[in-house]
Every structure is written in C-alpha cells, then in structure tokens.
Amino acid sequence: xxxxxxxxxxxxxxxxxxxxxxxxxxxxxxxxxxxxxxxxxxxxxxxxxxxxxxxxxxxxxxxxxxxxxxxxxxxxxxxxxxxxxxxxxxxxxxxxxxxxxxxxxxxxxxxxxxxxxxxxxxxxxxxxxxxxxxxxxxxxxxxxxxxxxxxxxxxxxxxxxxxxxxxxxxxxxxxxxxxxxxxxxxxxxxxxxxxxxxxxxxxxxxxxxxxxxxxxxxxxxxxxxxxxxxxxxxxxxxxxxxxxxxxxxxxxxxxxxxxxxxxxxxxxxxxxxxxxxxxxxxxxxxxxxxxxxxxxxxxxxxxxxxxxxxxxxxxxxxxxxxxxxxxxxxxxxxxxxxxxxxxxxxxxxxxxxxxxxxxxxxxxxxxxxxxxxxxxxxxxxxxxxxxxxxxxxxxxxxxxxxxxxxxxxxxxxxxxxxxxxxxxxxxxxxxxxxxxxxxxxxxxxxxxxxxxxxxxxxxxxxxxxxxxxxxxxxxxxxxxxxxxxxxxxxxxxxxxxxxxxxxxxxxxxxxxxxxxxxxxxxxxxxxxxxxxxxxxxxxxxxxxxxxxxxxxxxxxxxxxxxxxxxxxxxxxxxxxxxxxxxxxxxxxxxxxxxxxxxxxxxxxxxxxxxxxxxxxxxxxxxxxxxxxxxxxxxxxxxxxxxxxxxxxxxxxxxxxxxxxxxxxxxxxxxxxxxxxxxxxxxxxxxxxxxxxxxxxxxxxxxxxxxxxxxxxxxxxxxxxxxxxxxxxxxxxxxxxxxxxxxxxxxxxxxxxxxxxxxxxxxxxxxxxxxxxxxxxxxxxxxxxxxxxxxxxxxxxxxxxxxxxxxxxxxxxxxxxxxxxxxxx
RNA sequence: GCCCGGGUGGUGGAACGGUAGACACGGAGGCCUCAAAAGCCUUUGCUCGAAAGGGCGUGCGGGUUCGAGUCCCGCCCCGGGUACCA
Numbered sequence: 001x002x003x004x005x006x007x008x009x010x011x012x013x014x015x016x017x018x019x020x021x022x023x024x025x026x027x028x029x030x031x032x033x034x035x036x037x038x039x040x041x042x043x044x045x046x047x048x049x050x051x052x053x054x055x056x057x058x059x060x061x062x063x064x065x066x067x068x069x070x071x072x073x074x075x076x077x078x079x080x081x082x083x084x085x086x087x088x089x090x091x092x093x094x095x096x097x098x099x100x101x102x103x104x105x106x107x108x109x110x111x112x113x114x115x116x117x118x119x120x121x122x123x124x125x126x127x128x129x130x131x132x133x134x135x136x137x138x139x140x141x142x143x144x145x146x147x148x149x150x151x152x153x154x155x156x157x158x159x160x161x162x163x164x165x166x167x168x169x170x171x172x173x174x175x176x177x178x179x180x181x182x183x184x185x186x187x188x189x190x191x192x193x194x195x196x197x198x199x200x201x202x203x204x205x206x207x208x209x210x211x212x213x214x215x216x217x218x219x220x221x222x223x224x225x226x227x228x229x230x231x232x233x234x235x236x237x238x239x240x241x242x243x244x245x246x247x248x249x250x251x252x253x254x255x256x257x258x259x260x261x262x263x264x265x266x267x268x269x270x271x272x273x274x275x276x277x278x279x280x281x282x283x284x285x286x287x288x289x290x291x292x293x294x295x296x297x298x299x300x301x302x303x304x305x306x307x308x309x310x311x312x313x314x315x316x317x318x319x320x321x322x323x324x325x326x327x328x329x330x331x332x333x334x335x336x337x338x339x340x341x342x343x344x345x346x347x348x349x350x351x352x353x354x355x356x357x358x359x360x361x362x363x364x365x366x367x368x369x370x371x372x373x374x375x376x377x378x379x380x381x382x383x384x385x386x387x388x389x390x391x392x393x394x395x396x397x398x399x400x401x402x403x404x405x406x407x408x409x410x411x412x413x414x415x416x417x418x419x420x421x422x423x424x425x426x427x428x429x430x431x432x433x434x435x436x437x438x439x440x441x442x443x444x445x446x447x448x449x450x451x452x453x454x455x456x457x458x459x460x461x462x463x464x465x466x467x468x469x470x471x472x473x474x475x476x477x478x479x480x481x482x483x484x485x486x487x488x489x490x491x492x493x494x495x496x497x498x499x500x501x502x503x504x505x506x507x508x509x510x511x512x513x514x515x516x517x518x519x520x521x522x523x524x525x526x527x528x529x530x531x532x533x534x535x536x537x538x539x540x541x542x543x544x545x546x547x548x549x550x551x552x553x554x555x556x557x558x559x560x561x562x563x564x565x566x567x568x569x570x571x572x573x574x575x576x577x578x579x580x581x582x583x584x585x586x587x588x589x590x591x592x593x594x595x596x597x598x599x600x601x602x603x604x605x606x607x608x609x610x611x612x613x614x615x616x617x618x619x620x621x622x623x624x625x626x627x628x629x630x631x632x633x634x635x636x637x638x639x640x641x642x643x644x645x646x647x648x649x650x651x652x653x654x655x656x657x658x659x660x661x662x663x664x665x666x667x668x669x670x671x672x673x674x675x676x677x678x679x680x681x682x683x684x685x686x687x688x689x690x691x692x693x694x695x696x697x698x699x700x701x702x703x704x705x706x707x708x709x710x711x712x713x714x715x716x717x718x719x720x721x722x723x724x725x726x727x728x729x730x731x732x733x734x735x736x737x738x739x740x741x742x743x744x745x746x747x748x749x750x751x752x753x754x755x756x757x758x759x760x761x762x763x764x765x766x767x768x769x770x771x772x773x774x775x776x777x778x779x780x781x782x783x784x785x786x787x788x789x790x791x792x793x794x795x796x797x798x799x800x801x802x803x804x805x806x807x808x809x810x811x812x813x814x815x816x817x818x819x820x821x822x823x824x
Numbered sequence: 825g826c827c828c829g830g831g832u833g834g835u836g837g838a839a840c841g842g843u844a845g846a847c848a849c850g851g852a853g854g855c856c857u858c859a860a861a862a863g864c865c866u867u868u869g870c871u872c873g874a875a876a877g878g879g880c881g882u883g884c885g886g887g888u889u890c891g892a893g894u895c896c897c898g899c900c901c902c903g904g905g906u907a908c909c910a
Contacts, residue, residue, distance in 0.1 A: 004862095043910050084909060157908075167908040215828055219905075222827050294825070294906065349825095418907095425908060496910070536904060538828075543907095573829090574904075581904080610848075612837060616830075617903070623835055627849050633862095634848085640863095690838070693847035700847095768843055773891035775843045802877095813890050819842050823890045 005639035007600025011732040015113055023746060024063065024075055024118040028524055032072035036525045037062045040533030040541070041078040041503055044104040045085075045584040047591045048111040050575040050608075050620060051534065057605045058572060058614055058688075059532050060117040064728035065683055068752045074525050075118060076507035078125035079105050082496045084167060085584070087429040090461040097429040098457075101128060111592060116601045116731050123510045127431070127499035132506065134452035135516035136499055137434040139552070141445040144435065146555050148195045151443065154422055155265075158187035164467070165189070165426040168292075175290055186289045192424035192433060192492060196547045200224055200416040202563075203546055211568040213615070216538045223539050225417025230401050231337060232410025234260055234314035237322050242271060244314050244325065247336030247415055250346060251404060252396035254318035255385040256364040258354060259342040260325045261307065264288045265333035272325055274311025281327055284308045288329045296329045306330060307353065316341075317409045319386070328353060336415050344375060351375035365393060421544060423495045428455060428468040430493030438480035438487040447481045453489070467491055500541055501548035504528055504565055505558070516557070523559050531566040535615075536581070538571060570686060573617030582620065590620055595628060602730035603632040609688040609729055635733055638699055638726065641706070642719050642737045665714050668705040671698060672718045673759035679725045680755065692729070698722055721753045769794045770821040771803040785817045794820050 018024060039059035042052055063075040086097035105126060125132050143149045157166040161182035170177065171184045196203075204224045207217045229249035236242040244260060262272055264285045273281050284307070288296070296306075307328025314325050323342075330349055331340050344354035345363040351374045354361050364385045367376040382388040387403075388396040404410035424433060432453045434446040446453055456475050459468035469475055469491040480487035502516070509521035533541075549565040552558045574581045577588040595604040607628045612618050661669075675698040682691035702718050719741075727734040727747050738747035767781045767790060777797040781790060791812065794800050800822070809822035 040910095045910095080910070165908075168906095169909045171908095219828050223905090223907085225827095296825095422907075427908085495908070500910085534904090534910090535829080537910080539905065540907065541910080576903075579903080583909085610836085616837095618836075621835080623849065627836065630849055636862095689836090690847080693838075696847055766843085770842070770891070773842085773889090778843065811890065813842095815842075819891095821842075821890055 005636050005733055005736075007602060007732065008597070010736045011114070011116065011596075011600055011602070014732045014735050015116060017735075018116075018118050019113070019121070023748070024067070024073070025120040025122060026072045026074050028521055030072035032070055034074070034525060035066045035071040035530075036074045036508070036528045037066065037530045038074075038076065038504055038507070038528045038532070040531070040537060041080050041500065042108060043080045043083060043085075044101060044108045045589075046104045046107045047593055048108055048115065049582055049584070049589045049591060051582050052108075052112070053115060053592045053604060054572060054575060054608045054614075055532060055534065056112055056115055056117045057608050058570070060115070060605075060731070061609070061688070061728040062530050062532070063118060064731060064748055065752070067748045068724070068727065068750070070751070074508070075120060076123040076125075076510075077109075077112065077117075077119040077121075078123075078503055078507065079108070079127065080496060080500055080503075081105060081126045081128040082430045082493075082499060084169075084427070084429070087427055087461070090429070094461065096457060098128065101126075101429075111596075114596050114601055115592065115605065118731075123507050125503065125506055125510060127496070127503065128429075130452045130454055132499070132503075133431050133454065135506065136431045136494065136502070137446070137451045137453060138448065138516055139502060139548075139557075140494065140498070141434055141448075142555050142557065143194060143551060144443075144445055146551070148198070148551055149192060149423075150195065151190050151192055153188045154191040154193075155186040156189050156191070156426075157184050158189075159184050171292075175292070183290060189426075191422050192435075192490075192494075193420040194423055194547070194551075196421045196544070197416060197418055199547050199550050200226070200418045202550060203418075203543065206546070206564055210564060210566070212566075213569065213571055216535075216542070216569060216571055219538045220543060223418065223543065227415050227417070229413060229415065230404060230410050231413045232317060232341075232404050234317065234341065236272065236325075237313040237315060239312075244272065244339050245337045246339045246341045247413060248341055248343075250343065250397070251400035251410075252382065252385070252388060252391075252393055253343040253346045253364050254316065254341075254400055255388070256343040256345045256362045257316040257318070257321075257323060257341045258344060258360045258362060259323045259357075260314050261328045261331045261340050261342055261353070262310065262325060263331040263333040263338040264327055264329055266327075266338040267333075269327065272310045272312045273327070277309055277311040280308050281310065284327065291329060293332070296332070307357070317404070317407075324359075326353075326357070334419055335417065346375055346377050348375040348377070364388075421495075421497075421547070423498055424492035425495055426467040426470070426491075427493055428459060428461070430496060431499060432469070433490040433492050433494055435490040436478055436480060436487045437490065438483060438485060440485065441480050441482040441487075444480055444482050444487075450481075455493075467493075469493070497541060497544045501544045502552070504531075504545070505549075505552075519558050523562065526558075526562055527565055527567045529567055531569045533569075533571060534574060535571040536574065542566070542569070570614070572614050575620055576617055577620045579619075599628060599632040600732070602733050603628060603635055606631040606635065606692065606730055610692040612689055614686055614688060634696060634699070635730060637703075638722065639733060639737065641699060641702060642723055643740060661711065661714075662709070664705050664710045668701065668710050668718055669714050670759050671701045671705075672721050673755045676721055676725070676753045676755040677760055680752070683728075688729070691725075695722065695725055723747070724750060724753050765817040767793070767817055768819045769797060769800055770819065771800060771809075772824055773821060774803070776800050776803045781817050783817055787814055787816065790814065790816055790820050794822065 037059060039055050063073045066073045081101050086101045089095060089100050090097050140149060157171050159166050159177040159180060159182050161180035162177060166177060166184055172178050175184055176182060177184050204221060204226055207220055227249045229247055230251045231245055231247050233243035233245050236244060244262060262269060307326045310325045310327055312325045313322045316323055342350045344351040344361040346365055362384055364382060365376055365380040366383050367380060379393050382391045382396045388399060401412055432455055434451060434453050436444045436446055438444055455469055456472055459472050461468055476489045476491060478487055478489050505517050505522055508525040509517035512518050545565050550563055553560055553562050576582060582588055592604055610631060675694055678694045679691045699722060706715060723734050723737050735747055763783060764780050765783055767779050768775060769777045777799045779793050807824055809824060811823040813821040
C-alpha cells in the first residue's frame with residue numbers, strides 16, 4: 001500500500017517545479033492557439049482571503065484546462081497596489097504606504113503560490129511601480145491631448161474639520177466624517193474628468209456582442225441609461241427673455257403638467273427666484289448640501305420637506321396654463337437640463353411631490369381596470385389631452401414631438417445617465433496626474449522624458465489636513481515645459497480605476513520600453529478570452545476598462561479593430577462571513593494559510609469548487625471546516641484508488657485481449673465515458689460543483705467495479721481519465737499521481753480525455769408514467785417503444801391502476817420513450 | 825429609493841417545463857480494533873402506518889399548463905452596486 005497523500009510534502013515540490021520549469025510561460029511566437037485567461041488583479045490586502053482563493057482557483061483551473069486542451073495560455077498576475085487603505089495606515093502608524101504595500105504584495109504573492117496557481121511571473125506588475133506609473137501617466141497625457149481629459153468644477157465630500165476631501169466610504173450613514181465626526185458638506189472643487197460620455201452610445205451598443213452574463217450587461221445598460229425624449233422650453237410668466245428648458249421622455253404627458261422643478265444646483269437658478277422667496281431658497285439649498293445623492297433620489301424622502309417655491313410661474317406650452325416653479329432636490333443638475341416638468345399623473349416622484357405640496361394631479365393616460373397605484377407609468381389610451389386623446393402612449397409621443405418641433409417649442413434629444421468619469425483624487429497614494437499649470441500657457445502635460453512623476457517620500461501623513469502632496473514644500477514647484485517660466489505641478493493623483501483600466505494591455509507586452517505596449521504584440525493576445533472577477537465590479541471597473549480600450553484604439557495606441565477588452569466574462573459570487581462580504585476593511589477575514597498547513601491547497605481548492613455554483617456567493621459557517629475535511633477525504637480516496645490498486649484490487653485481471661469483455665468491463669467503461677462527457681460539458685459551462693460530484697460518482701463506480709474483476713486496461717483507462725479530469729482542480733495531487741504512474745511528463749501536456757460517442761448510447765430508456773401529472777410508476781422500455789405498448793405497460797401497473805381508480809383516462813400525453821401522462 | 829441577483833431536507837447544494845432532493849456535510853446503526861483513529865457497509869425530506877402503502881412538500885399569494893422548483897403577475901426577506909473602498 002502506498003503511503004497516504006501528504007500535501008505538505010507534495011504541494012511545495014510541484015509549486016517549485018512549475019515555477020522553475022517555466023511550463024506556464026508563453027511567448028509571442030508560441031505556435032499553439034492563443035488564449036488569455038485573466039483574473040481581476042487583486043488589491044494587495046496581505047495574505048489572500050477566501051474571496052481571492054475562490055477567484056484564483058477559478059482562474060487557475062481555466063488556465064490548466066485550456067493548457068490540457070493544447071492552447072498557449074497567457075496567465076499573468078499583478079497587483080492593484082495604489083489605494084486608500086495604505087494611506088490610512090500611514091496616517092495611523094506612520095509607516096510609508098510603499099513599505100506597507102510592498103510587504104502586503106509579498107504576502108499575497110506567497111499565498112497565491114501556495115494555492116498552486118500558475119503564472120507567467122516575468123509579466124508580474126504593480127500599479128505603484130514607477131515602471132508602470134510611467135505609462136499610466138503617459139496614457140493620461142495622450143487622453144489629455146486627444147481632448148478626452150479635462151478640468152471642471154465638481155462637488156466633493158468635504159470635511160470642514162479635517163479640511164480634506166472624503167471618499168464616500170469615509171462618510172458615515174448619518175452624514176458625518178468617520179474620523180472627526182464633523183458634518184460632511186458638498187464643496188465645489190476643480191477636478192479632472194475623462195470624457196467617457198463621448199463613448200456612451202458605443203459602450204451601450206457593443207454590449208450586445210459580448211459573451212458576458214446578461215445580469216452584468218443589464219446593469220451596464222441601466223448605468224449608461226440611454227433615454228430618448230425631447231427638450232422643450234417653458235416660458236417664464238412676466239419675463240419675456242427667460243425660459244426654463246426641461247428634458248422629458250414623456251412629451252405625451254404635456255397636458256398633465258401641473259408644476260415645474262428646477263434643481264438646486266441649476267446654473268440659472270437665481271434668475272428664477274423672486275426676491276421675496278430668496279431667503280427660503282437659500283436655507284433650502286444649505287440643507288440639500290448635506291444630503292447624499294441616494295437620499296435625494298429616494299422616494300421615501302417625500303415625507304420630509306424637499307422643495308420650496310421660487311415665486312416664478314411657467315407656462316405649459318401645451319395648454320397655455322400657468323403653473324408654479326419649485327426648486328427641489330429630487331432633480332439633479334447634471335442630468336438632462338437640470339429641470340423637469342411635473343406630471344404627477346404618470347410619474348411617481350412627481351406624484352409624491354404634488355401630494356406633499358397640494359398641487360393638482362391630472363391623468364393623461366387611462367390606467368387599466370383595477371389599477372390601484374398612484375402614478376401610472378404604463379401603456380394605455382391618452383385622455384385629457386385634446387388632440388392626443390385616444391392615441392396610444394407611443395403614438396402620442398411621436399405626435400407630441402412633431403408638434404413641439406413644428407411650433408419651435410422643443411426638439412428631440414437623447415440623454416444618457418452616464419456621467420463623465422471624475423478621476424482626480426486629493427490623495428498621496430495614487431499615480432500623480434502629470435500636468436503642469438502655467439500662468440501663461442495654461443494646463444500643460446509634463447515632458448515625456450520626465451515621466452514617471454513620483455510623489456516625494458518626505459511628506460507628512462497627518463490625520464488633519466489636505467493632501468500631503470499639496471503641502472509638500474517642493475513637489476509643486478517646477479517650470480513650464482512650454483515657456484520655461486516657473487509653474488506649478490498638479491497635486492491630485494488618479495483614481496485607482498485608471499490603473500486597472502489598462503493593466504491587461506501591459507500584461508500582453510510587459511517588456512515594451514519605448515511605449516506602454518507594442519500594438520502588434522497586444523494584438524496577438526487581446527482580447528482577454530476569459531476574464532474572471534467579483535460581481536461587485538460589474539459596473540465601474542468593467543465600464544472604465546472598456547472605455548480605455550476604445551479611447552486608446554481611437555488614439556492609435558491599439559489596433560483600430562480592438563474595441564472591447566474582455567470577450568468572455570465570468571463574475572463569481574462573494575464569500576460572506578456573518579452576512580456580509582469577506583474583506584480586509586470589514587475585518588472578517590479567514591485566511592487560507594491554516595488550511596494550506598492542515599489539509600493542503602488541493603483540498604481547499606476542491607472545497608471552493610464543490611461548495612456551490614461559482615456565480616453564487618456562499619456563507620462561511622461553522623459547517624465549512626467539515627466540508628473541507630470531506631474534500632480532503634475524497635482526495636485521499638482517489639490517491640488510494642490510483643496508487644494502491646495492486647494491493648487493494650486483487651480482482652483486477654490482467655487484460656481483455658484473451659477473453660470477451662465482461663459486463664463489469666463494459667459497465668465501467670460506459671461509466672467512464674459518460675463521466676468524461678458530463679465533466680467536460682460542466683467545465684465548459686462553469687458548473688464545477690456538479691463536475692466534482694460527477695467525479696465523486698466515477699470514483700465510487702471504479703471502487704465498486706475494481707473489486708468485481710475488471711480488466712487491467714479498462715481499470716487503468718478509468719484511473720487516467722479520473723486523474724486528468726481532476727487535474728485542473730487539484731493540480732498537485734494529480735501531478736504526483738501522474739508522475740508515479742507515467743514517469744516524468746507533465747499531466748498538463750497529456751491531453752484532455754475525449755468521450756467515445758458509441759459508449760454513450762443506451763438501447764433502453766426509463767418511461768415515467770404519470771396520472772394527472774403526478775408520478776406513479778416507471779418502467780424500462782426500448783428506445784423505439786410504440787404508443788400502444790407504452791399504454792399497455794402503463795395500464796398493467798398496479799400503482800397506475802389504483803391511481804386511475806377504475807376510470808378511463810380522458811386524454812393521454814405521450815412524450816415517448818420518456819413520459820406518459822394519463823389525464824383523468 | 826433605484827438597478828441587478830438570490831430564497832429547495834438539519835446544512836451546502838442537484839434537477840432540457842416531465843421521478844424534487846444527484847453529490848457531499850451532519851446524524852443514526854453496523855463491520856474492523858484490546859481500544860481509538862482511519863477505512864468500509866447500511867440508513868437518513870416531513871408526516872400517518874407494525875408493514876404494505878398513502879398524504880404533504882422548493883419564501884408567501886395568485887395565474888398559465890395535461891404537468892411548475894423551473895414560465896407570468898403581485899408581495900416578503902436576504903445579498904451586491906449606487907459614480908472618491910476596490
């Protein structure tokens with residue numbers, strides 16, 4: 001009997017081999033079919049946590065599976081190493097963010113190696129590495145030169161106590177600063193933006209061609225939020241030169257306008273406010289500045305006061321009626337025109353507002369019979385709308401737009417909910433924006449030879465105060481690259497989403513020295529064939545990376561036909577502990593290290609694959625350790641089966657050449673081929689939990705038949721297939737078994753097993769017999785069973801007869817040879 | 825609030841609109857052992873019944889269908905995102 005499977009000896013051996021052999025490194029001239037498998041690069045949180053284990057297990061499994069299928073798989077790893085936690089740690093402990101980050105990168109890297117994940121380590125990158133920053137800054141400059149980066153005023157979370165900008169995360173739910181407890185306000189500061197809205201339509205259209213989860217595509221579509229409608233002017237009563245421009249997707253509801261609303265941040269707000277209302281409006285606006293956008297858009301907020309009158313009246317262009325103009329916080333300045341017409345009959349927010357302020361509510365669409373709601377936004381017949389009466393909503397929209405255009409009152413307009421991407425951060429631990437402000441030349445990019453611009457180390461990390469970069473005595477001082485006069489450096493750094501918007505391109509060509517990447521080399525590997533990451537990145541990261549790819553393609557840094565970075569996407573569910581996402585910031589981490597030591601990486605990997613569908617999250621509970629133990633037991637069982645056969649299975653006979661295959665031989669062979677078909681299809685559809693179950697069943701079947709006296713070659717074929725199919729899941733143990741059975745050749749070059757279709761067919765089928773749709777009995781029938789035979793068989797079953805209670809079926813539903821339903 | 829998911833035995837989960845509960849975990853019983861661990865075997869949705877056998881069962885309420893965990897409508901609860909966490 002071979003010794004027990006001992007992961008603490010075997011796993012490090014193979015990890016060393018994979019690293020040293022370069023088996024999973026790929027190069028530009030690799031003749032195999034290319035494949036690019038990528039996990040979202042991790043934020044280095046120290047040792048990996050279970051969310052990482054899950055993510056990188058799925059990634060590694062894909063890399064190995066594709067390798068076994070003969071592909072040259074690009075599998076790189078890097079680190080999203082800028083970000084707030086390192087800066088917070090610096091403020092708290094005084095350790096420099098770089099020291100802090102580098103230590104945690106090393107820890108994370110080591111834990112992923114111990115997981116047995118394989119990478120082309122030559123391509124490893126860190127977003128805070130100067131050699132990467134250089135090109136992030138280079139790309140920023142290219143976007144700036146292309147007009148895709150600009151500066152504008154924007155409201156930010158401002159803590160008056162800390163005198164600093166806060167991340168949303170740093171603002172508590174009651175609107176106070178997590179550090180000082182001061183009430184956080186919105187303050188307008190000059191900020192850098194990327195013009196992602198230029199790509200709104202293409203970002204929307206191109207979703208159709210992506211092999212992504214529908215759920216994610218839907219989220220992105222909703223986020224981009226295309227709405228087709230019309231802009232129209234509401235003239236202000238008594239002010240001949242003043243009109244309020246509003247945007248609506250429902251021009252058909254025009255006759256139902258009973259008031260209008262302008263946003264508190266509207267550019268021309270004060271022109272609409274009458275003097276005697278000024279004071280009240282000012283007070284209201286002060287209040288609004290304390291509210292978050294989520295609060296402002298919440299329907300629940302209607303209970304509290306959320307708007308005031310301006311004193312002005314506007315004219316409903318449809319019927320000439322004068323209606324009051326309010327300023328209210330549920331209207332946002334940055335969407336549409338920053339003002340809306342109030343149609344309470346067909347919009348719930350307008351309805352709530354009208355109710356709260358005693359404004360008239362007029363329906364212009366007839367709700368269906370029995371409609372119990374308030375505003376009715378569905379389809380129906382137009383009413384109370386003069387020349388639109390009787391039309392459908394869609395017909396009325398067309399007619400209303402034509403009428404507005406014919407009378408020069410408005411025009412068709414498409415709006416997107418998507419806003420430009422605010423990329424500047426008033427922080428230290430990010431990539432500095434490489435722009436210089438010159439009093440005579442304006443905003444000027446740094447010279448290319450100067451890149452990367454690296455933040456100085458001798459800054460103070462204080463719990464109160466502005467960006468450390470801004471306060472640094474020298475960093476800001478420079479000269480203008482154009483005129484040579486003294487000038488000032490930008491002190492804002494970039495959103496870390498900028499770093500993660502192009503790292504997959506650098507992975508394809510990390511060796512480039514005069515450019516961020518060579519576009520021909522990138523063209524070999526891109527797009528990513530399989531991208532894997534958490535569902536929490538469904539919108540922002542994925543949208544930004546798509547935008548970058550399109551923009552860089554337009555700029556000419558990428559081939560013009562490379563418009564989408566990720567051909568296929570898989571989003572995994574999250575690991576939860578005590579009901580919420582397992583993360584460092586929540587302090588609810590369970591590291592894999594203890595499991596590496598006790599049961600080994602293979603068992604932990606198998607657990608993550610077996611515990612449930614990869615797309616679903618799961619809760620880490622008291623029972624989890626027992627299931628991991630169970631996975632380990634299964635691996636031990638496979639080990640004994642594969643390596644302990646001589647002693648354990650004396651029934652296995654020498655060969656079948658000299659005799660007719662026994663029924664046990666044929667049964668085992670059929671079981672193996674059914675498993676190959678099932679497991680292969682499960683791998684393809686990311687159903688790893690059922691693939692593991694099928695492999696457990698196969699293991700049980702081999703055990704059963706192994707003691708029945710099957711032929712040696714059939715037994716060996718079964719073991720080989722089992723071990724190969726397990727290899728992407730548990731690479732260490734299977735590599736060891738393979739080596740002991742077949743000598744010094746990698747199992748990952750041995751090819752994926754192929755099912756023989758002839759062994760998958762059966763001559764019989766189980767016929768399900770139902771009475772009134774309820775299962776009553778089953779019988780085995782030939783595949784070509786006739787209707788009459790099936791019916792006779794069914795009626796001869798005592799169970800069926802008792803269920804029929806002597807009555808004749810009034811109808812028979814037959815789906816032969818699988819189902820017969822006798823309906824009474 | 826809004827957008828996107830999810831809810832099936834004691835537990836994780838399985839199930840082309842057609843036998844609900846595959847495969848595991850846990851439990852119960854047994855074999856092996858001086859004993860234990862490991863391993864092996866049997867059993868395990870709830871309920872009535874000695875058994876044979878029956879009834880009930882996929883968050884809740886309706887609907888479509890010969891037939892619904894699966895499709896449709898309306899709720900409830902849980903998770904993710906909500907533009908400066910990544």
